[in-house]
Amino acid sequence: MAYEIPVTQARAELADLINRVVYGGERVVVTRHGKPLVALVSAADLRRLEEEREGEGVSPDEVISTVSAVRSLASAPGEQGRYGITAEHRGGTGPSPS
Numbered sequence: 001m002a003y004e005i006p007v008t009q010a011r012a013e014l015a016d017l018i019n020r021v022v023y024g025g026e027r028v029v030v031t032r033h034g035k036p037l038v039a040l041v042s043a044a045d046l047r048r049l050e051e052e053r054e055g056e057g058v059s060p061d062e063v064i065s066t067v068s069a070v071r072s073l074a075s076a077p078g079e080q081g082r083y084g085i086t087a088e089h090r091g092g093t094g095p096s097p098s
Helices: 007-012 014-024 043-056 060-068 079-083
Strands: 002-006 027-032 035-040 088-090
Touching (some): 007 027, 014 027, 014 035
Antiparallel strands (some): 002 088, 027 035
């Protein structure tokens, strides 16, 4: 499950995002102008991804495309006006953003 959030909103909600990653098991993709910049994943998840990549000979580009190839959903009503850019929740049944 991946939650996508604009970088400006991520700055304001960093502590909450870290909790979602560590305790909720979510992956968070931080975007700028709707394009993925970075992904927040737990240290355990990163370690697992790196081990898989080493064991399978997967290139870093393949890992990035896997993380960024998540289907898009519409933003919540009024969200674009509130933040100036659109955030999207991408799949999963984790806790809703506050």
